[in-house]
Amino acid sequence: MPAMTFDLFSDTELPPRPPQQIADSAWLLPGFVDTRRAEAIVALLRRLVRQAPLRRLQTRGGHWMSVETASCGRYGWISDRAGYGYSERDPVSGQPWPEMPPLLRQLAQDGARQAGFADFAPDCCLINGYRPGAKMGLHQDRDERDFSQPIVSLSLGLPAIFLWGGLQRSDPVRRIGLMHGDLMVWGGPSRLVYHGVAPLRPGRHPLLGEWRLNLTFRRAR
Ligand code: MD3
Ligand code: FE
Numbered sequence: 001m002p003a004m005t006f007d008l009f010s011d012t013e014l015p016p017r018p019p020q021q022i023a024d025s026a027w028l029l030p031g032f033v034d035t036r037r038a039e040a041i042v043a044l045l046r047r048l049v050r051q052a053p054l055r056r057l058q059t060r061g062g063h064w065m066s067v068e069t070a071s072c073g074r075y076g077w078i079s080d081r082a083g084y085g086y087s088e089r090d091p092v093s094g095q096p097w098p099e100m101p102p103l104l105r106q107l108a109q110d111g112a113r114q115a116g117f118a119d120f121a122p123d124c125c126l127i128n129g130y131r132p133g134a135k136m137g138l139h140q141d142r143d144e145r146d147f148s149q150p151i152v153s154l155s156l157g158l159p160a161i162f163l164w165g166g167l168q169r170s171d172p173v174r175r176i177g178l179m180h181g182d183l184m185v186w187g188g189p190s191r192l193v194y195h196g197v198a199p200l201r202p203g204r205h206p207l208l209g210e211w212r213l214n215l216t217f218r219r220a221r
Contacts, residue, residue, distance in 0.1 A: 019114075022164060025150070025188030027115040028176065032183035033107070035207075038156060042207055044101045045127065048072055051098045052090050054129045060084065066134040067197075073100035075124040075220040077143070085143050086124065086220040100125050107183075108152040108217035115185035117150045122217035130160065130212040132202040138165055138173070138194045141218070149219035150187030156180055156215070157208030158200055165194035180205065 017030035033041065054068035057079040071077055075086040076097040090097050104125055112120035128136070141151060155178040162176045162184075171194065178184070186193070200212055 022174075022176065022184075023190045023193070025116065025186070026164075026190035026193075027185045028178075029111060029114060029183040029185070030179065031181045032111060033154060033156075033181040035181070038181055038207060040103065041107075041154075042156065042213075044103065045213065048098050048101070049127070051093070052076070053092060054127065055092060057084075065136075066130075067136055068129040068131075068134075070127045070129075071124060072098045072104075072127070073122065073124045077124065077126050077220075104215065104217070107154065111152050111154075111183045111185055112150055112187075115150065115187070117185065117187050120150060120152065120217075120219070122152070122219055124218045124220045126216045126218065128214040128216070130158070130197065130200045130214070131210060132158070132200050134212075135199040136197040138163060138169060138196040140192050140194055142192060144218055144220050146219055147191050148187075150185050150191065152217040153184045153186075154215045154217075155182045155184075156213040157205045158203050158210070158212040160200055160212050160214075161198040163196040163198060165196075167193060169194050180207070 020028040022028055049070055052070040054070045056068050057065050058081055059079055060083055062081060075088060076090060078087050078091060088096060108122050109120050157180055159179045162178050164174045164176055165171050204210055
């Protein structure tokens with residue numbers, strides 16, 4: 001008898017997962033993007049990273065992040081030994097960041113609206129590329145001007161365990177599974193929670209191979 005196999009990445013073979021409220025103004029919208037729309041998004045991203053390549057960034061302290069990063073939109077997030085923050089130009093090319101594709105902007109706005117944020121106008125989409133072993137330590141996102149604007153994130157490719165803490169670094173951390181196509185929206189009182197990503201497990205995704213891509217949409221300025 002052939003071995004039984006389950007396609008853990010297919011949105012047709014998993015039971016539906018309903019929207020889940022993680023905390024006050026924090027929502028996980030599982031499978032927000034279906035396989036076909038994910039393919040269209042990945043096609044856009046392949047073009048985009050030819051213009052603004054994924055690259056590893058150095059922290060102020062001189063450590064190299066394990067995640068590879070690029071941006072699109074008016075602002076991109078960069079870090080080096082001189083400091084970190086938002087920039088209108090990609091230091092690799094010296095050029096403005098690629099425009100945010102309307103499909104992505106619309107997706108972020110639709111997700112934000114479903115979570116109760118009516119007029120989210122992102123001016124930055126940060127693209128984080130994770131290879132197996134890559135991780136993101138617990139941190140707050142506080143380089144943006146207006147904390148009343150939410151952050152919207154889309155996960156693509158290999159699954160990850162998202163670490164969701166509290167407003168103090170020492171608060172207990174919850175582990176939340178994030179799969180291809182899942183959208184998260186964080187705003188209001190959850191906007192400044194500590195969060196991170198556990199080291200990515202090895203694996204291959206049918207669309208993205210040995211990658212997890214996470215898009216985070218922000219209002220930087
Ligand atoms: C909760 N990225 O780029 S996205 C980041 O999967 C970042 O690449 C992670 O944290 C990733 O800064 C997580 C989800 C996310 C983003 C921002 C948040 C969750 C958040 C800000 C406040 C609270
Ligand atoms: Fe973050």
